[in-house]
Amino acid sequence: MAVATATSPTPWLNVASSRELRTVFVLLFMWTVLAIHPETREAFVSSGNFSNLTAQVSEIVIIGVGMTLVVLIGGIDLSVGAGMALAGVVAAKLQIDGHQPAWVAVSAAIAVCGAIGAWHGLLVTRFGIPPFIATLSGFLAYRGVGLVLSDARGLSPMGEDFQTLGGRLPPVVSLALSALGLAVGTAMILRRVARRTRLGLPNPATTLTALKLGAIVVTTGFCALIYKDGVPVPVVIAAVAASAFAFILRRTRLGRYAFAIGGNTEAARLSGVPVVKVTMAIYIGIGVLTALAGVVAAARTNGVTPGNAGLMRELHVITAVVIGGTSLTGGRGTMLGTVIGALIFGTLSNGMNLMGVNSNWQLIVTGQILLGASMLDAVSSRKK
Amino acid sequence: MSSPTASPTPSALSLNDIEKSFGGVRALQGASLEARKGEILGLCGENGAGKSTILKILSGVYPRSSYSGSVKVFGQERAFTSTRDAQEAGVAIVHQELLLVPELSVAANLVLGREPGRGGLFDALDDDAIEAYARALLVKFGVDRDIQAKEPVGRLGIGLQQVVEIIRALAQDATILILDEPTAALTGKETQRLMTWLRGLRDCGTTCIYVSHRMDEIFTICDRVTVLRDGKTVGTVDAKATLEADVVSMMVGHAVGGKGVRATPLGLAGAGTHSVLRLDDVSVRLARPAFEGSDDPHEQGVRRFAATAISLNVKPGEVVALCGAMGSGRTALLSTLFGCSERGYTGGIRIGGREVNLRSPREAIAAGVALIPEDRKGRGLVLGMTVGENITLPPSKSLIARSLEWVGLVSEEAEELIAAKRIRELKIRGDARAEVATLSGGNQQKVVLGKWLETPPLLLLLDEPTRGVDVGAREEIYGLLNELGKRGTAILLASSDIPEVLRLAHRILILRHGRVIEELDGSTATEEEIVALATGATPSSSVVETVESDPLVKPISSSKRLEEAWL
Structure with a gap:
């Protein structure tokens, strides 16, 4: 027991076969192609483009991290696109007709969508309605409510305080945030190593730790570079949401229980896992995130058109989650995977736009990518 | 009839006079048991004796109000509402399925x-x-x-x-550990290590209740044995002072008069006729080896086959029963014959004299095989469909129906006609257009049978055909099987209902660890003999020899390291 060497003789292989890393490679590969390809080279590598790309993706990430938990417990939420529209309408009504400050508008949107999430949780846990049906009804109903509230008209413009949610932070602040990310990430890794040593637990190989530290330096450095003109606020919100949910998934009871429920509901129940409470919390969580995404979308476009806002978003989000390696049958998934999945999704449409691929073909290609990701998943899980 | 020796050791867990009914069925009627501190108490009984009901009461699945009698832990009366409750009282339950x-x-x-x-x-x-x-x-x-x-x-x-x-x-x-069939999925060596380990725990003061129907295990490890039959405690005996055969007869309880009522022999087991089913050296791979997950080369000799080197013949009209405990390979064998083996099989299968390769249920059906599966509601029927739709679900043999099917059509009229005929023949109490879920268990089972009767199958596979079926319907089903036998259908029956086996089977094959260890004549076999052979009790020396020379028992070994660690 004393010197438990690395658990496997080939740690490198283990790392390379981890699916998170595989998706990272896919993303880097796509970026490399776009950066080299003569048609896209110039436009793609400009920091403005990257900044735009991440801002576009942020809505998907914000909802996606919540969707990851939902899918993890074997559920699904089809109502998020409609929820975004409703959240936007609620916020816009309060801003435009009620002359309320942004924080009131945002809180109201969160309250409405949180309640919607709780309602879904209730339908699923207490009434035994399949999540697909419970949220499909919302998919239809909430956009309808938004249209009724707004008399089916576009609402704009939003107040100035609200518009900052779709704007950029000053360059100094974004630089500071990058530095903060670097500091926190490094501290967490080093603290973990120290703790494990203190507890007498085996640490991963030093090269791996060094590699992780390197990855953090590169990522934060990259962020500092592409956001040198200021980081978009949606990106900050997405980053905070992703970090918070990654923490919830990996380091809290809730996340642990989500894995347990998705992996073996019966075992979880008999182990004393409060299945109902966890399910409710997760649906409320995705409701809150939907509201955030809806508000961000409204701020970015400085208004809401309830017929279009968040249209097809639920499918984009589920695509990102699946590309990120979360199993639709539950029990397996990661937040990093979802973030990468969203970036892959965003890069696809960004790249195809730059290449001048028309939008019809974009749909076809995106569909094939989704299929490919699932097939890869099916093949690798069969091998196991 | 607890052991006369007054024991100084206090009782750790005691159940007194538990009664519990489901609707009209009394699952427990006066079940009692007492486990003393620091002992291993065996709990055995046949299927339906009430073992699992007791476990469910202890894990709080059934609320206090639904049963009468008392549960005491170290003298204190308890009522559990959840597994957690039980755990807080110091009672840990390890279920048969891994949680x-x-x-x-x-x-x-x-x-x-x-x-x-x-x-x-x-x-x-x-x-x-x-x-x-x-x-x-x-x-x-x-x-x-x-x-x-x-x-x-x-x-x-x-x-x-x-x-x-x-x-x-x-x-x-936990100071009280309840193990429900803990060895069901384990190999021989793993089982032995578990035994050694449990003894160690007992010596440290843990009380253990060991639920199993494997007699050999019960007698290897238990200090005392409590026997249940028909929901009642028959008695508690000292394991060292009792013979396995005595416990077996306590389990069986001889009201049945040895043989049960035997029907007239089904059809002919005619000499000279060719075999309907002939297996040559058939082995069925386990979906996953019984000890997997390590790349360690020392872990060779793992049990990889659910059934090993099975050879048998079944003649027209003959009923051959497969008996054995859970994991003995009988269900695996039946699934294979219906083309459902997950990992394929080796060896030769001939049906109706033709060599066949069964890769899917469709191929099996085409070869003339029909299966009445164990899980009627899960696998036998589509519960949301009508009686008629269920009956006409298998590919039809009639030319018109088949050509309609070929272009993807179903003829509702033809369906109804066939269904109505079948309902008459089988005396199914229900309308062709009634949802099959609304029928009673016995009638549902008749519908399952009815699916296969358009032309009698060459080979009928039955897996627990009368589980949960009331006595009347059971007789009718036996009658139908008799009828089929007369028309030449060969029947392979897997059942843990021993009286049923004795009643129907011409020959009885005993399976253990995936091998046929004994063949008995259906007209002379006794219930004790079958139970003893299937559970691994040792009634006769010849059987012991067979088992010990069984090459499979020895190679079941695994991680040496684990053994050392445990010993």
């Missing part, structure tokens, strides 16, 4: 549901501390070299998963 979450690590599984902290959902979890705790536990139980705390549980073999499950139960300061 682990495969994607979570061993450490996370060991603390699942009782992670350190205040219990709030958003509490941060200290993974490192949990891992350290898990490692300490693994060291304490001597398995730290075989099980890594960080490893996902799903990557461990079944044997080690069972170990994790038991450690999890014991980690919660």
Whole structure:
């Protein structure tokens, strides 16, 4: 027991076969192609483009991290696109007709969508309605409510305080945030190593730790570079949401229980896992995130058109989650995977736009990518 | 009739006069048992004797109000409403099915549901501390070299998963451990190690209730044995002072008069006629080897076959029964013959004299095989469809119906006609257009049979054909089987209902660990003989020899390291 060497003789292989890393490679590969390809080279590598790309993706990430938990417990939420529209309408009504400050508008949107999430949780846990049906009804109903509230008209413009949610932070602040990310990430890794040593637990190989530290330096450095003109606020919100949910998934009871429920509901129940409470919390969580995404979308476009806002978003989000390696049958998934999945999704449409691929073909290609990701998943899980 | 010797050891767990009914059926009617501190008490009984009902009462599945009698833990009366309740009282139950979450690590599984902290959902979890705790536990139980705390549980073999499950139960300061068929999925060596390990626990003062229908295990490990029959405690005996045969006859309880009522022989077991079914050396791979998940070359000789080297003949009209405990391979064999073996099979199968390769149920059906599966509601019927739709579900043999099917059409009129005919023949009490879910168990089973009667199958596979079927319908089903036999259908029957086997079968094959260890004549076999052979009790020396020379029993070995650690 004393010197438990690395658990496997080939740690490198283990790392390379981890699916998170595989998706990272896919993303880097796509970026490399776009950066080299003569048609896209110039436009793609400009920091403005990257900044735009991440801002576009942020809505998907914000909802996606919540969707990851939902899918993890074997559920699904089809109502998020409609929820975004409703959240936007609620916020816009309060801003435009009620002359309320942004924080009131945002809180109201969160309250409405949180309640919607709780309602879904209730339908699923207490009434035994399949999540697909419970949220499909919302998919239809909430956009309808938004249209009724707004008399089916576009609402704009939003107040100035609200518009900052779709704007950029000053360059100094974004630089500071990058530095903060670097500091926190490094501290967490080093603290973990120290703790494990203190507890007498085996640490991963030093090269791996060094590699992780390197990855953090590169990522934060990259962020500092592409956001040198200021980081978009949606990106900050997405980053905070992703970090918070990654923490919830990996380091809290809730996340642990989500894995347990998705992996073996019966075992979880008999182990004393409060299945109902966890399910409710997760649906409320995705409701809150939907509201955030809806508000961000409204701020970015400085208004809401309830017929279009968040249209097809639920499918984009589920695509990102699946590309990120979360199993639709539950029990397996990661937040990093979802973030990468969203970036892959965003890069696809960004790249195809730059290449001048028309939008019809974009749909076809995106569909094939989704299929490919699932097939890869099916093949690798069969091998196991 | 508890043991006369007044024991100084206090009772750890006692059940007194428990009665529990489901609707009109009385599952328990005066069941009592008493486990003393620091002993291993065996609990045995045939299927339906009430073992699982007792376990469910102890794990709080049935609320206090639904049964009468008392449950006492160390003299204090308790009523459990959940497994957690029981755990808090110090009673840990390890279920037959593994209740682990495969994607979570061993450490996370060991603390699942009782992670350190205040219990709030958003509490941060200290993974490192949990891992350290898990490692300490693994060291304490001597398995730290075989099980890594960080490893996902799903990557461990079944044997080690069972170990994790038991450690999890014991980690919660349980003093009373209840094991339900703990060896059902284990290999011989794993079983032995478990036994040794359990004795160690007992010597440290843990009370253990060992539920099993394997007589050999009960007698290897238990100090005393409580026998249940028909929901009543028949008695408790000292394991050392009692013969296995006595316990078997307590289980069987001889009201049945040896043989049960035997129907007239079905059809002919005619000499000279060709075989309908002929198996030559058929082996069926297990879906996953019984001890998997390690790349360790020492773990060779793992049990890889659900059924090994089975050769048998079934003649037209003959009924051959397969008897054996869970995991003996009888269900695997039946599934294979219906083209459902997950990992394929080796050896030759001839049906109706033709060599066949059964890769899917469609091929099996085309070869003339029909299956009445064990799980009627899950696999036998489409519950939401009508009686008529269910009956006409299998591919039809009639030319018109088949050509309609070929272009993807179904003829409702033809369906109804066939269904109505079948309903008459089978005396099904229900309309062709009634949803099959609304029928009683017996009538549902007749519908399952009816699916296959358009042209009598060459070979009919029956898996527990009368489980949950009332006596009247059971007689009717026996009558139908008789009828089929007369028309030349060969029947392969897997049943744990011994009187049923004795009543129907011309020949009885006893399976153990996937091999046929004995063939009995249906007209001379006795219930005790079958139970003893199937459970591994030792009624006659000849059988002991067969078992010990069985090459499969020995090679079932696995991690040497684990053994050392445990011993």
